[in-house]
Amino acid sequence: MSQLATQFALSPKAAFSIPPDQPAVTPTPKFFGTRAQARKIIDRLTFGFTSYELSLLMQHGIDGYLRYHLYPEQIADTQLDAFLVANYPTLTMTPQNLSLQTSSSDVSNQLIRARLMRAIFSRRQLFERVVEMWTDHFNIWIRDEIVNFLKTADDRTVIRANALGTFSNLLSASAHSPAMLIYLNNDTNKVGRPNENYARELMELHTLGVDGGYTQADVQQVAKCFTGWTYFGSSSGATAYTFQFKSTDHDATQKTVLGNIIPARAGASGQQDGEDVLNILANHPSTRQYIARKIVRHFWGHSPSQALVDSTANIHASTGGNLRAMVEYVLRQTIAGPTPPKFKRPMHLLVSLLRATNARVTAPNNVQTPLTEAGHLPFDWSPPDGYPDTLEAWTGLLLARWNFGARLMNNDWFNSTTQLGITVDTAPLIGTAVTAPAVTQKINDAMFNGTLGSTERTQLENYLLPNNPSSTKVREAIGLAGGLPSFQWY
Amino acid sequence: MSEHTQDGHACREYNQLSRRQFISWSGVAAAGALTAPAWMPRVSFARDFSNRDVIVSVYLRGGADGLTLCVPYNDPAYYTARPTINIAPAPVVGGAVNLDGTFGLPPAMASLLPMYANGHMCVVHATGSMDPTRSHFDAQRFMEVGKPADPTIFTGWLGRHIASVAPADPTAPVRAIGIAYQLQQQLVGADRSVPVPDMTSYILRGSSTTRAARQSWLDSTYDLTSVNPVRAAADNTIATITKLAQVNAGAYTPLGTYPYPPISGTGASSFSKAMKQTAALIAADVGVEAVAIDKGGWDTHSAQGSTTGTMASNMMDLAETLRAFYEDVIVARNKNVTIVIMSEFGRRVAENGSRGTDHGHGNVMFLVGKKIVGGQVKTIWPGLSNLYQNLDLQVTIDFRDILAEIVSKRLENQALATVFPGFTPTFRNIAMV
Secondary structure, rough: OOOOOOOOOOOOOEEHHHHHOOOOOOOOOOOOOOHHHHHHHHHHOOOOOOOHHHHHHHHHHHHHHHHHHHHHHHHEEEEHHHHHHHOOOHHOOHHHHOOOOOOOHHHHHHHHHHHHHHHHHOOOHHHHHHHHHHHHHHOOOOOOOOOOHOOOOOOOOHHHHHHHEEEEHHHHHHHOHHHHHHHOOOHHHOOOOOOOHHHHHHHHHOOOOHHHHOOHHHHHHHHHOOOOOOEEEOOOOHHOOOOEOOOOOOOOOOOOEEEEEEEOOOOOEEEHHHHHHHHHHOOOHHHHHHOOOOHHHHHOOOOOOOOHHHHHHHHHHHOOHHHHHHHHHHHHHHHOOOOOOOEEEEEHHHHHHHOOOEEEEHHHHHHHHHHHHHOOOOOOOOOOOOOOHHHHHHHOOOOHHHHHHHHHHHOOOOOOOOOOOEEEHHHHHHHHOOHHHHHHHHHHHHHOOOOOOOHHHHHHHHHHOOOOHHHHHHHHHHHHHHOOOHHHEE | OOOOOOOOOOOOHHHHHHHHHHOOOOHHHHHHHHOOOOOOOOOOOOOOOOOOEEEEEEEOOOOHHHHHHHHHHHHHHHHHHHOOOOOOOOOOOOOEOOOOOOOOOOOHHHHHHHHHHOOOOOEEEEEEOOOOOOOOHHHHHHHHOOOOOOOOOOOOOOHHHHHOOOOOOOOOOOOOEOOOOOOOOHOOOOOOOOEEOOOHHHOOOOOOOHHHHHHHHHHHHHHOOOOOHHHHHHHHHHHHHHHHHHOOHHHHHOOOOOOOOOOOOOOOHHHHHHHHHHHHHHHHHOOEEEEEEEEOOOOOOOOOOOOOOOOHHHHHHHHHHHHHHHHHHHHHHHOOOEEEEOOOOOOOOOOOOOOOOOOOOOOOEEEOOOOOOOOOOEEEOOOOOOOEOOOOOOOOOOOHHHHHHHHHOOOOOHHHHHHHOOOOOOOOEEEEE
């Protein structure tokens, strides 16, 4: 088994290329399954198969590999961390400091690029897949006014901080996040003239689901509960752009939410109204179903059985909404069963292609344009429901998907003058292979763990023939392999 | 990829339609009799459909505020409910542009007035879906599938229209285009339909020397190894690449006296680009029968900006673009086109505390075309003193009444029970045969 290192970004500030801590293939591997099983397990936990992940699976065995990824806080990711610190300093800034940056679009670009670099290169691959799910669930459009710098704080303190924690903590963090309060207009939700945007989406999209049993009256009552939930303004020093409850804007009357009385509360205690609502919603049976279905759809597939959703919801109930436990359960079901394949969304597809081809990324802004062309740039979905996760949403625009491979292997994303961009070195991929079948086998091993069906192999061979194909032709074949039907699914 | 069942969609209806997509049209009628859902018609090929209109379906995403798009300026309750975001009554300067003595266009949409005066534009008011949902996503879904509150239907009303008539041009490789990244739900179910975000850059990238070879390789590889819906999508993609290369929308020169916005300054909006590309497509006569276009930015919960601001800019872009398209395609080129413009719901009659409006109910639709019964505001006006759930404009005309009349009279498809299952439309005299 050839070791393809996940080649790291070379940048003026962070010049890494090969991770130093490649795990040795143990003399007594702990994984004994087929190549197809290995590919499936890796594809289901990560943003795409690499030989590095394969070596981890061999080293740890299925159970160990799963547990390895379920505890991302124990995975050293020093190279990526150093890269992020060196290149994207805004990621760790306070809201106040974010607001003081001269270019807020630079702040949002740093977040988008960091998102892509993490998806491609992080060792904490499962964590990044979980982050992907919650980013859509608690979607915030990064182009929405000052959200363009505040989403950075939301990504760090809401999504990433709680991705594998409890659902109630995740929900609560989101509800107190200025980016969310602004995006869904709760910052202007005041006594007397409530704004019901956040209240509605909180129940429809974040917790109960649209058929979860709330009424228009509940929406209006919840909106009243959240009056006064806003953020500190720019002149508030270190607290600028952090959560603020403004009791003077709060509706202190009694409310009824889903049959629960929220008592009249005056002054600062009025904040408890919203906290009560969050508690009611976080532990509601409809929420358990809705969140379970979300996790199952993300990790298992497009059309899960109700039984799988129910058993996942039971984990929610029995663990107090422990997201790590729910993700672990769904992944075990996914790996064990005859799980139908899931269609990669465009970002997943592009990231998996860059991983499979061991691409070197020195200017990740290059992948922003192709993702925009495919309709899947991170944080760029304007409605609050997040990018769709259905088959029919993504099967229409195949051309943008084919163009990922076509452009990557044509060096469209590499500036030969500055030597920055995204490149693939085919030499380690292809080795000494010269015949069409041998080159095909190398591509098959690197990108598919050798699991390509005979028809797709033959098609690749036919493109490469006659033997001794030119390097250009080999490059094109790799690009086409990224467009193969098999590469669209995982 | 034979080891997998890729057809992961749970819905039988969807799978049946997907399989149908690559059946040649000669086989559809027979196949439909065996496998299609009950609403799927036995297609008759006897009629000549060549004169039916191309339909351009514009969807205003986010719940556009119908009380601003078409102002009931004679109703005092409007001004009571909208103290800071109203549009002044006609004929005050800066106020509503009078249509019929009762309703008026916002000043930002004054450029539509000649189309109305020519009898080529009809506004339908207090229309929409009878379903009570105020969820964007449910409301859009219910309207686009053409049947409220039915979670089992995945195909769209326009998709079922396409699926239930023979192609206007039997040789057309593409029958419907959604100018979008994801095919709009209203078009799902149409055979030979494809989402195209930008018609001017719909090409396979990489070396031009090997482009034809790679395209042909992808075509044959998907035919050999993929299953629906991906296989049909690949076929549609290849056909569309070829056809759009012929259309060459990037080089399109509009006719007519009215330029597509912007006239100067920053780049064209995505809506202006989409309509101009649609004009190129229709001018090229390549047999495309339906185009779906989205225009977003209407979810105006805060700082709505009816006369200057967010919504005014959006309305101006909408109106200027429609006018340009009208002068170009409908007047100068004399093409048979019907444009329908709708949104998932109207907005709350009373403004909220953020100088915006929350999700509401009844709304407007706009219809444009030479065979539209224009120059009228078609409504059964319920007034603003007798509100739906004491909050919103009532719906007195079901949106399907309007669409069904268009389908019947302008698209010449009488299979209305297929296009709008479970619904008996009442025609409102908004279109001519």
